[in-house]
Amino acid sequence: MSSFVLQFLNGLTSASTLFMVAAGLSLIFGITRVLNFAHGSMYMLGIYLAYSAIGAFSVGGVLTPVAFWGGILCAAVLVGMVGALVELTVLRRVYRSPELFQLLATFGVVLLTKDLVLWFWGPEDLLGPRAPGLGGAVEILGSPFPEYDLFLIVVGPLILGLLWLLLHSTRWGLLIRAATQDREMAAALGINQKLLFTSTFALGAFLAGLGGALQIPREPAQHFLDFTVIVDAFVVVVVGGMGSIPGAFLAALLIGEVKALCIGIGEIGAFGFGISLPKLTLVVESLVMAAVLIFRPWGLMGRALAVLPDAGEARPLLARNTAATRMAGVAIVAALAITPAFANQYSLVLLVDILIFALFAASLHFLMGPSGMASFGHAAYFGLGAYAAALAFKQAGLPMEISILVGPLVAVLAALSFGWFCVRLSGVYLAMLTLAFAQITWSVIYQWDGFTGGSNGLVGVWPAPWLSGRISYFYLVLLLCGGAVLILRRIIFSPFGYALRACRDSPMRAAAIGINVSRFQWMAFLVAGGFAGLAGALFAFSKGSISPEVLAIGQSVDGLVMVLLGGVQTISGPLVGAAVFTWLQELVARHIDYWRALLGMIIIVIVVAFPHGIVGQLFSRNRAKE
Amino acid sequence: MTILRVEGISKSYSGALALDNLSFELQAGEIIAMIGPNGAGKTTCFNILHGQLRADSGQVFVGDACTSRMDTPAILRLGVGRTFQIAATFHSFTVAENVQMALLARRGLLWNLHSQAGDLCRKEADQLLEQLGMLAHAARACSVLSYGDLKRVELAMALAGDPILLLMDEPTAGMAPRERLQLMALVVRLARERKLSVLFTEHDMDIVFAHADRILLLEQGRLICQGTPAMVRADPRAQRAYLGDNRD
Ligand SMILES: Nc1ncnc2c1ncn2[C@@H]1O[C@H](COP(=O)(O)OP(=O)(O)O)[C@@H](O)[C@H]1O
Numbered sequence: 064m065s066s067f068v069l070q071f072l073n074g075l076t077s078a079s080t081l082f083m084v085a086a087g088l089s090l091i092f093g094i095t096r097v098l099n100f101a102h103g104s105m106y107m108l109g110i111y112l113a114y115s116a117i118g119a120f121s122v123g124g125v126l127t128p129v130a131f132w133g134g135i136l137c138a139a140v141l142v143g144m145v146g147a148l149v150e151l152t153v154l155r156r157v158y159r160s161p162e163l164f165q166l167l168a169t170f171g172v173v174l175l176t177k178d179l180v181l182w183f184w185g186p187e188d189l190l191g192p193r194a195p196g197l198g199g200a201v202e203i204l205g206s207p208f209p210e211y212d213l214f215l216i217v218v219g220p221l222i223l224g225l226l227w228l229l230l231h232s233t234r235w236g237l238l239i240r241a242a243t244q245d246r247e248m249a250a251a252l253g254i255n256q257k258l259l260f261t262s263t264f265a266l267g268a269f270l271a272g273l274g275g276a277l278q279i280p281r282e283p284a285q286h287f288l289d290f291t292v293i294v295d296a297f298v299v300v301v302v303g304g305m306g307s308i309p310g311a312f313l314a315a316l317l318i319g320e321v322k323a324l325c326i327g328i329g330e331i332g333a334f335g336f337g338i339s340l341p342k343l344t345l346v347v348e349s350l351v352m353a354a355v356l357i358f359r360p361w362g363l364m365g366r367a368l369a370v371l372p373d374a375g376e377a378r379p380l381l382a383r384n385t386a387a388t389r390m391a392g393v394a395i396v397a398a399l400a401i402t403p404a405f406a407n408q409y410s411l412v413l414l415v416d417i418l419i420f421a422l423f424a425a426s427l428h429f430l431m432g433p434s435g436m437a438s439f440g441h442a443a444y445f446g447l448g449a450y451a452a453a454l455a456f457k458q459a460g461l462p463m464e465i466s467i468l469v470g471p472l473v474a475v476l477a478a479l480s481f482g483w484f485c486v487r488l489s490g491v492y493l494a495m496l497t498l499a500f501a502q503i504t505w506s507v508i509y510q511w512d513g514f515t516g517g518s519n520g521l522v523g524v525w526p527a528p529w530l531s532g533r534i535s536y537f538y539l540v541l542l543l544c545g546g547a548v549l550i551l552r553r554i555i556f557s558p559f560g561y562a563l564r565a566c567r568d569s570p571m572r573a574a575a576i577g578i579n580v581s582r583f584q585w586m587a588f589l590v591a592g593g594f595a596g597l598a599g600a601l602f603a604f605s606k607g608s609i610s611p612e613v614l615a616i617g618q619s620v621d622g623l624v625m626v627l628l629g630g631v632q633t634i635s636g637p638l639v640g641a642a643v644f645t646w647l648q649e650l651v652a653r654h655i656d657y658w659r660a661l662l663g664m665i666i667i668v669i670v671v672a673f674p675h676g677i678v679g680q681l682f683s684r685n686r687a688k689e
Numbered sequence: 690m691t692i693l694r695v696e697g698i699s700k701s702y703s704g705a706l707a708l709d710n711l712s713f714e715l716q717a718g719e720i721i722a723m724i725g726p727n728g729a730g731k732t733t734c735f736n737i738l739h740g741q742l743r744a745d746s747g748q749v750f751v752g753d754a755c756t757s758r759m760d761t762p763a764i765l766r767l768g769v770g771r772t773f774q775i776a777a778t779f780h781s782f783t784v785a786e787n788v789q790m791a792l793l794a795r796r797g798l799l800w801n802l803h804s805q806a807g808d809l810c811r812k813e814a815d816q817l818l819e820q821l822g823m824l825a826h827a828a829r830a831c832s833v834l835s836y837g838d839l840k841r842v843e844l845a846m847a848l849a850g851d852p853i854l855l856l857m858d859e860p861t862a863g864m865a866p867r868e869r870l871q872l873m874a875l876v877v878r879l880a881r882e883r884k885l886s887v888l889f890t891e892h893d894m895d896i897v898f899a900h901a902d903r904i905l906l907l908e909q910g911r912l913i914c915q916g917t918p919a920m921v922r923a924d925p926r927a928q929r930a931y932l933g934d935n936r937d
Pocket residue numbers: 702703706707725726727728729730731732733734
């Protein structure tokens with residue numbers, strides 16, 4: 064009994080932190096309609112800055128309450144300033160750009176921050192000091208409970224109260240609420256939007272930074288916190304309802320308690336399996352989110368997003384093959400086919416990577432471009448393909464040639480079950496659900512040591528002898544990936560592909576001419592998942608080993624960057640994006656430690672220089688000429 | 690022959706009554722205008738007739754089939770097409786491709802991963818566009834068309850479904866006055882040729898009185914009078930409710 068009470072309190076503690084991060088994210092989304100992927104980075108910055116600030120304030124190494132609390136506040140304020148800086152330099156320039164392009168901009172900030180943190184603080188975990196005066200524990204029902212955690216439990220509702228006051232009794236709050244409800248109206252009222260946006264960003268970042276800084280006595284500063292936190296925050300915001308602060312609070316409580324409950328219940332036995340719930344918190348969390356979204360598509364307290372008047376996301380017509388493009392395609396394939404004659408081993412390995420990721424990016428583009436469904440969890444299908452192939456080979460002892468086919472098959476099955484839920488939603492909600500499913504898949508693979516090798520992954524996944532040479536495997540990959548990309552292209556121009564574009568352009572009109580929109584979108588998941596799975600299977604056999612990294616969020620993000628960098632509006636764009644990204648990663652990563660920062664900078668520069676996307680830019684220039 | 694029979698449909702949005710026990714009938718080949726001030730419930734009625742919304746109570750019959758519980762594709766198969774108050778087309782397609790999509794959907798040819806969609810049903814699409822005077826624009830992108838032309842494309846898409854009943858929600862809204870008269874004359878000509886029944890909403894009374902066989906006047910979700918243009922024009926309730934100073 065007492066352990067349940069303690070777990071309940073633990074749940075409240077984590078709910079407080081979750082709420083602080085999610086409230087900022089929700090506010091920013093409510094006002095600017097930007098889905099800020101960099102919000103987790105702000106949290107991470109908060110915890111690192113708090114570590115350093117407390118250290119700097121502890122004169123002579125003596126930790127005083129002033130040093131501790133001053134350090135935390137200082138960290139939060141600094142993060143708020145970083146938020147304002149990001150808004151002023153990057154996001155301000157992309158508010159009128161397509162949604163996905165804004166997302167790319169925030170990815171740039173994520174990459175940049177990640178490497179800055181690595182560069183400044185190094186890769187080791189940094190453990191902060193305990194809070195002076197709150198370092199002890201109190202007795203609750205006979206068990207000790209940390210005082211500091213009790214303090215955090217109070218902080219959450221306190222912040223909620225302060226935010227409520229801020230929103231309901233100041234002029235600024237009034238403007239915020241007006242702008243959240245109706246952007247156009249607020250603009251018409253002559254509200255200084257720029258100031259409003261910047262201050263919202265600063266406040267949101269401040270809250271995330273505070274949430275991070277306050278964690279310093281409880282958990283070490285780690286450089287992968289940005290992704291774990293952003294996923295949690297997204298889940299909370301989506302469950303609570305985009306833009307709703309009380310909703311975020313409610314959802315944080317729900318998620319925090321669900322997590323604590325999993326830990327409290329511990330191991331359960333069912334059907335002869337021992338299921339360890341503490342290891343599967345992420346799965347349970349995602350299931351809660353999926354359940355909420357299915358019954359309340361706009362979250363617990365959210366309202367249907369007012370459909371913004373089409374932000375002028377002009378999509379060009381798809382260019383059909385001309386003699387010139389056909390020639391170019393043949394030339395590229397021919398050039399690739401003769402490379403083994405003069406390329407060295409190293410270049411061949413790189414080319415195989417590029418081909419595999421080109422297929423991965425093309426399959427993601429199929430969902431994001433023609434089908435209009437942004438997937439933030441596409442690595443799930445890639446990774447499942449890789450694991451299914453590797454497991455078929457290692458555990459089931461199937462020959463390599465069959466195992467490679469098992470990959471896409473399993474990916475298709477996963478896409479069918481995930482997609483069934485996803486197509487019930489749209490926009491960012493859909494994207495979040497794909498992310499949740501990917502996280503579920505990741506944690507199952509990660510935790511299932513006995514079968515999947517857990518965090519170590521699987522080794523010894525080598526191709527059959529006749530394909531084991533670098534050159535022969537290169538030809539296999541060229542054949543399969545090249546063929547798959549051509550098939551995808553064919554599908555985009557087929558009636559099925561046209562129907563998908565129709566559903567994207569105007570779901571209402573598509574339904575009115577008799578297209579079953581959700582069924583077509585469901586099948587789009589099948590196609591995209593299957594081809595991503597094929598890429599994954601080929602990847603597994605090209606490396607000889609795989610680890611859970613292949614289906615981690617980082618892999619999904621890489622895919623998104625490839626597609627967005629190349630341009631979501633063209634079919635060849637993602638292929639180019641994948642090639643450039645993979646090549647850059649390989650080339651730069653060998654010479655420069657901080658290649659992600661470089662990539663982040665490049666992305667930001669591109670986004671700021673071409674606020675309508677590279678392809679969009681060319682497109683509008685062409686139109687101006689007309 | 691009765692094409693459409695609406696029996697006492699009501700619909701409320703979170704308590705506010707948008708349609709209140711509405712009943713009317715539409716005979717084969719009739720062209721009926723539904724008029725009424727903004728917010729009277731016209732669009733709501735269209736959405737129910739076309740399966741985008743469910744009525745809270747009441748029934749709708751198309752021919753002999755009760756459509757109250759049917760979804761849009763099923764209602765389409767009964768031969769009911771529609772255009773929207775705000776023209777909805779596929780803006781990354783050309784004009785011809787939009788119509789081709791409607792034709793492909795109508796014939797159940799969309800589950801095809803192999804053929805080139807741009808080549809299918811092209812001739813039929815061109816024929817439809819020709820009838821609507823849009824053939825010259827066939828290869829243009831929908832995103833660069835004028836609003837009036839978009840409405841024509843939409844009309845072509847609705848006709849591609851070979852309807853027996855066409856629902857048109859404010860077909861001429863957002864058009865220049867000259868264009869309005871032209872478009873409506875075209876619709877009426879096509880309807881008479883194809884023996885098509887039409888139910889349309891319209892704010893321009895000149896158009897309504899020129900083309901409608903019968904008029905339904907809605908106010909706050911209720912049918913307050915119906916009849917031939919002459920009857921409605923003479924009806925004091927209609928004059929008070931709509932035709933007085935509210936003419937736009
Ligand atoms: N989705 C909706 N939610 C709530 N109220 C609605 C919705 N759509 C329409 N209404 C209300 O129903 C009434 C009828 O609207 P509508 O059918 O659009 O009228 P009309 O097309 O005649 O202008 C109006 O009072 C309108 O405010």
